[in-house]
Structure formats: structure tokens, C-alpha cells
Amino acid sequence: MRTLIKHLLATAEPRDNVLVQGWIRTRRDSKGFSFLEINDGSCLAGIQVVADAAIPGYADIHKLATGASLEVEGRLAASPGGKQKWEVQAARLTLLGEAGPDYPLQKKGHTLEFLRSIAHLRPRSNLFGAVFRVRSRLAYAVHEFFQSRDFIHVHTPIITGSDCEGAGEMFRVTTLKPGAAAHPAADFFGKPTYLTVSGQLEGEAFACALSNIYTFGPTFRAENSNTARHAAEFWMIEPEMAFCDLQGDMDLAEEFIKAMARHALEHCAEDLAFFSRFVDPGVEERLRFVVERPFVRVAYAEAIKILQQAGKRFEFPVDDGQNLQSEHERFLTEEHFKSPTTVFNYPRQIKPFYMRLNDDGRTVTAMDVLVPGIGEVIGGAQREERLDQLLDNMKSHQLDPDDYRWYTDLRRHGTVPHAGFGLGFERLIMFLTGVSNIRDVIPFARTPGNAEF
RNA sequence: UCCAGAGUAGCUCAAUGGUAGAGCACGCGGCUGUUAACCGUGUGGUUGUAGGUUCGAGCCCUACCUCUGGAGCCA
Structure with a gap:
């Protein structure tokens, strides 16, 4: 069953078998794995997902760009990285909807004026x-x-x-x-x-x-x-x-x-x-x-x-x-x-x-x-x-x-x-x-x- | 509606009246427990629209359009 990110982030103990659904804010690739930051609107913060290249769904990684929607099944674990308490170690990625290169929201600051012109996004x-x-x-x-x-x-x-x-x-x-x-x-x-x-x-x-x-x-x-x-x-x-x-x-x-x-x-x-x-x-x-x-x-x-x-x-x-x-x-x-x-x-x-x-x-x-x-x-x-x-x-x-x-x-x-x-x-x-x-x-x-x- | 300012690449911005550029985004390659990642490389333009001045206009002039800020009216 899906857990909203606001509840995942408030969790006290590590958990197996969590399901996260949301939109990708940013992706960072490494040589055998990738980091994804997922946001579902339930709170300001997103959650970091770590995806090894061997897991099902990773073949779509080049389509998992900023703005794409996806589902992540995996394990909620303490994050060794400094900027977040929890991360999801993915066991499976499922791309739901691609966001092409023309997705207008970049992972950087936009002017309010521009954002008004894309009020739907x-x-x-x-x-x-x-x-x-x-x-x-x-x-x-x-x-x-x-x-x-x-x-x-x-x-x-x-x-x-x-x-x-x-x-x-x-x-x-x-x-x-x-x-x-x-x-x-x-x-x-x-x-x-x-x-x-x-x-x-x-x-x-x-x-x-x-x-x-x-x-x-x-x-x-x-x-x-x-x-x-x-x-x-x-x-x-x-x-x-x-x-x-x-x-x-x-x-x-x-x-x-x-x-x-x-x-x-x-x-x-x-x-x-x-x-x-x-x-x-x-x-x-x-x-x-x-x-x-x-x-x-x-x-x-x-x-x-x-x-x-x-x-x-x-x-x-x-x-x-x-x-x-x-x-x-x-x-x-x-x-x-x-x-x-x-x-x-x-x-x-x-x-x-x-x-x-x-x-x-x-x-x-x-x-x-x-x-x-x-x-x-x-x-x-x-x-x-x-x-x-x-x-x-x-x-x-x-x-x-x-x-x-x-x-x-x-x-x-x-x-x-x-x-x-x-x-x-x-x-x-x-x-x-x-x-x-x-x-x-x-x-x-x-x-x-x-x-x- | 009035006053002022601004419109240049998808976004944010440069460019004495003289060959339109950068960063980000995007593509490709590389590298790394990364975190608005990083390094290399490439694609990308009817400079808001229509006229005008000039040998030559992104730049100057006129009109219009749009947006922003302020004002009026108000919540």
C-alpha cells in the first residue's frame, strides 16, 4: 500500500516493503546506480531513492527525468548521506508517465511570472x-x-x-x-x-x-x-x-x-x-x-x-x-x-x-x-x-x-x-x-x- | 483606467549603431554515496508585433501587444 512521503519521513524505524508514488524532482546517476528525489506534494521535502542498475525497471532510467511520475517499491532505511534522515533503497522502479525534454519546470529557481504562465504545473x-x-x-x-x-x-x-x-x-x-x-x-x-x-x-x-x-x-x-x-x-x-x-x-x-x-x-x-x-x-x-x-x-x-x-x-x-x-x-x-x-x-x-x-x-x-x-x-x-x-x-x-x-x-x-x-x-x-x-x-x-x- | 519600467535560446540573463553570447535545461561521452552533483562535448535564435531612420538596428524613432511595479477602486 502506498505511503505518503510526509509519513515516511516521520517514521521512527526502518521499514521493509514501502511503496512510494510521486514525481521526480531530480536524478543523479552514478556508474552502477542512480539517486532519485521524489516528491508527492504531501509535504515540502521529497524523499531520496537509491536505485541499483540491477533492479527491475532500471532499464527505463533514461526516461526517469525531472517531472516524470513513477512508483518505487523498496526498503526505508537510514541514509548515510548528510542531508536526509531516510532514503528508500529501491527493489523495483515503475515508470508511470514520462516527462519529455520540454518539461518546463527545471530543478532551479523560476520567476513567479514564468510560473504563472504554467499555472497547471x-x-x-x-x-x-x-x-x-x-x-x-x-x-x-x-x-x-x-x-x-x-x-x-x-x-x-x-x-x-x-x-x-x-x-x-x-x-x-x-x-x-x-x-x-x-x-x-x-x-x-x-x-x-x-x-x-x-x-x-x-x-x-x-x-x-x-x-x-x-x-x-x-x-x-x-x-x-x-x-x-x-x-x-x-x-x-x-x-x-x-x-x-x-x-x-x-x-x-x-x-x-x-x-x-x-x-x-x-x-x-x-x-x-x-x-x-x-x-x-x-x-x-x-x-x-x-x-x-x-x-x-x-x-x-x-x-x-x-x-x-x-x-x-x-x-x-x-x-x-x-x-x-x-x-x-x-x-x-x-x-x-x-x-x-x-x-x-x-x-x-x-x-x-x-x-x-x-x-x-x-x-x-x-x-x-x-x-x-x-x-x-x-x-x-x-x-x-x-x-x-x-x-x-x-x-x-x-x-x-x-x-x-x-x-x-x-x-x-x-x-x-x-x-x-x-x-x-x-x-x-x-x-x-x-x-x-x-x-x-x-x-x-x-x-x-x-x-x- | 493612469504613471513608470521591461520584452534577446525552453528558463535566467549578457551584447559602444558594426559577425547575437553565457549559465542552467536538453542530447552524447566520462566519473563519483550523490544531493540545485561534477568534468568534457554538442544541439539550440524571424531579438514581442508592425512600420520608420541609417551604408548598417537587439540597440535610435512611432504605434500596438503582453508582462511587472506603483496608483485609483476595494476584500
Whole structure:
């Protein structure tokens, strides 16, 4: 029976009759025998195979090149070589699939840019194997975090009929033939439909029934954003809590980030060490810092004062009443506080209609969590639970309440204070791995002009 | 979408306006408990595309395409 390499490497005693299946990373020939390094993706490290020229299957040795797949039967034994504890002394080699001389992954460093052009093969590289193992582990950690706190997972719809959630351009979903006259009534759903940009509004409906809920699913934005932090398709995590205010929301956001960092340190040590060595030297230290230290919390008005008194020339002036620019956010989290920072109570005019108006009449209960190196990783708010105020907010945002009938209904029937936030899963992975481009933390990235694979 | 930079061998990169090269990969030969093995040798090019300037363009000019970094929008 096959044993994954991660389990072979963790074995305590030598073992006869092991079966390894994987892909060849490199081969080194000697005069009567060869060394093969095999990787199966179960962990960063591969295992060394020693193959004597006399064993069955060795006749294919010239075909056992980098990238080829094979099966090795043999004995797990202590390795006399200095760089590994175990090796497999092969009794039989079976070539499964050749990789020709045009196999693009060499046993040397490649640029990330080149690896993106072979997105179907890059998971076989050290870096992308590590990234996607961490991504998987963290997806598990997300569910563990919320489930252990009695949050209920809700699958909000991917196709949505509301075209005005206020979160950016949307992809149209239609079965109408291209060029057909625009008759929404003749379309599949009898009205215009889109890919969701957020499950928040639906999440609120479920929070106002099940108390604490979360969503974790794909999200789509048709914005022509061409940056290292934006993708047209990405995964978002959106908790929503009934009977919760802004304080509770900020507490949960902070606990969540800390829990993810702690989980990565505890369960992805080998891969994190790899990131520290080849991607971002400070990543492990940064995660420990995030776990140990409380986040800074600062009101928007105070943040503006800090920026104005920083004595620093920004490209964009600090303007009270306007949104913070990327350079302002980075200054706060990277230079001034040198810590993850939560900014709250933003001016109402720069935030969406659903955020709760504070008693000052000028600010809303919004909060953004900023982290060094990434900037905004979480955006959230206590929601407006008062029907009259919500309708007033819609009016000032020039929205038609008729388009939000079911949403305002939540305030007509047993309304409660509630709050939540949204977090881009890819940005979290970037923060935890140090990988600086969102295209490199999602298996097959969709960005403007690029839907290959 | 805006600003800046870059496109030369499969990959990473060289090349005063004057005969396009190296390392790695790949082929062949050798050698060794090797480990991004090593030594020798060989194959490999419409210099992103289309125009232009020039006796002569990888290099200078124009347009376009693609990518990268930054910005906007945001998660």
C-alpha cells in the first residue's frame, strides 16, 4: 500500500516493503546506480531513492527525468548521506508517465511570472506546493474557528438578483444569446442577474434568525483593477452576529486574525520556514508578533490627526472627511504603530448605506483592520438596525428602497443590533505566507484579460 | 483606467549603431554515496508585433501587444 512521503519521513524505524508514488524532482546517476528525489506534494521535502542498475525497471532510467511520475517499491532505511534522515533503497522502479525534454519546470529557481504562465504545473514547485498546502490548512482553520464559537455556516447564493450592493462592478449572468435584444423578462430568471459581490445582505438575514453565522465562498468583482491585491474571483469570509455592536465586531476580527496566525505557526511550520527562507524573511516573526500583541484601535478622527502631525509628505494630502489612501493606511500600520491597526468610526459619506449612524450624526460604525505589508485585510461594521434611519441612509445614497424590500423587512420584524465583517481569504494567505501577489495564492487566478486554464 | 519600467535560446540573463553570447535545461561521452552533483562535448535564435531612420538596428524613432511595479477602486 502506498505511503505518503510526509509519513515516511516521520517514521521512527526502518521499514521493509514501502511503496512510494510521486514525481521526480531530480536524478543523479552514478556508474552502477542512480539517486532519485521524489516528491508527492504531501509535504515540502521529497524523499531520496537509491536505485541499483540491477533492479527491475532500471532499464527505463533514461526516461526517469525531472517531472516524470513513477512508483518505487523498496526498503526505508537510514541514509548515510548528510542531508536526509531516510532514503528508500529501491527493489523495483515503475515508470508511470514520462516527462519529455520540454518539461518546463527545471530543478532551479523560476520567476513567479514564468510560473504563472504554467499555472497547471506550478503546484509541482516547492513554493506553490507550500502555498496551497497552507491555503488548505487555513480554510480548515476558518471553519474550526467559527464552528468552535457556535457560528453557523451559511451558503449564500452565488447568483444574485440585487444589482446594487454597492461593492463594485458585477458580472452579468444570462442565458440570452449574444446580440439578442435586451429583454430581461425573457432571460432565465426573468430579470437581470449577476455573480455575487458579497454575501453580507443574505448573511444578515440568517444572523437575524440563527444569531451567529458565517459565510465562506467565492465572490466576483468585474472591476478593471490591475494590482497585486485584486482578483476578479476570490474567496471571502463574512461573519455576521446578531445582538452585537462595533466593539464585539472589532474583538472578533482581532481574535480571528490572531487565531489564523497561531494556526499557521502550529500546523504549517515546515512551509512557513520555507517562506522565511525564500519569500519573506520576516514572516514567522511577524506572525508571532500578531499572535502576542494586542491590535491598536484608533478612531478615524484621531488617525487623521496622527497623519496630519506626522511631518511626512504624502502624495495625497490628508483630508478630514475623505477615505484614507493606501499610503496613509500603510503609514499607520507600518511606521506609526508598527502593529495591526483597527480604524473605526468613519465619516458617513464615504461608507455604504447599511452602516449604523453614530449619535454624532456624522460618523458610522465602520471599522477596517490594517496589517503591515498588505493594508486593509478586513472591512466591517455594525449594521443600521433602525428602519427609519436605514431608509434615510438609502435616501442620502440615492438608492431606491423598493430594491431592498426583503432587506428592510429584517428591520420591520424583530430587528436587533447586529454586526459583521468581510475578509478576503487570499489577502489573509498573502499576509500569512509573505507572498506578495494575489495571483500566486489562488490556484488559477482570474484577473482582467486573463482566464487561461 | 493612469504613471513608470521591461520584452534577446525552453528558463535566467549578457551584447559602444558594426559577425547575437553565457549559465542552467536538453542530447552524447566520462566519473563519483550523490544531493540545485561534477568534468568534457554538442544541439539550440524571424531579438514581442508592425512600420520608420541609417551604408548598417537587439540597440535610435512611432504605434500596438503582453508582462511587472506603483496608483485609483476595494476584500
